[in-house]
Amino acid sequence: MDISVKGEYALRAVFELCSRGSSDPIKIADIAAKQGIPQKFLELILSQLKQGGFLNSRRGANGGYSLAKAPESITVGDIIRHIEGPIGVAHRSDDNPRPADSPFEDLWHEVDTALSSIIDRTTFADLLGRWKEKRTRQAVSWQI
Numbered sequence: 204m205d206i207s208v209k210g211e212y213a214l215r216a217v218f219e220l221c222s223r224g225s226s227d228p229i230k231i232a233d234i235a236a237k238q239g240i241p242q243k244f245l246e247l248i249l250s251q252l253k254q255g256g257f258l259n260s261r262r263g264a265n266g267g268y269s270l271a272k273a274p275e276s277i278t279v280g281d282i283i284r285h286i287e288g289p290i291g292v293a294h295r296s297d298d299n300p301r302p303a304d305s306p307f308e309d310l311w312h313e314v315d316t317a318l319s320s321i322i323d324r325t326t327f328a329d330l331l332g333r334w335k336e337k338r339t340r341q342a343v344s345w346q347i
Contacts (some may be wrong), residue, residue: 290319
């Protein structure tokens with residue numbers, strides 16, 4: 204599965220909003236700086252995520268973007284599919300179709316099912332919890 208730069212940036216932007224732990228809007232410039240995403244590109248991505256119902260926006264001096272849903276209800280698969288479209292190794296363009304009697308069809312279906320299972324059950328709350336735990340373990344020093 205290949206994730207485009209746009210898909211990766213969308214995941215990082217949603218993660219950044221989740222990691223703030225606040226429902227207050229966050230400015231695009233702050234998200235861009237924290238995640239190293241070009242601001243103009245991020246504007247397009249956030250607009251697309253808003254259209255998908257994942258984000259809210261507010262104009263003005265105190266404006267910015269916030270989550271429209273709880274991190275527990277947004278999965279990695281939701282964001283990837285919204286930005287990238289269908290995913291998986293079994294998704295092929297009409298330019299390069301598989302033969303009807305491909306010996307690999309069942310294998311690719313199993314791979315797609317396994318991939319979908321992981322990204323569809325992994326929420327941003329899960330990612331945030333794992334990330335915090337990992338950072339805590341790295342910060343602990345047993346050096347004397």
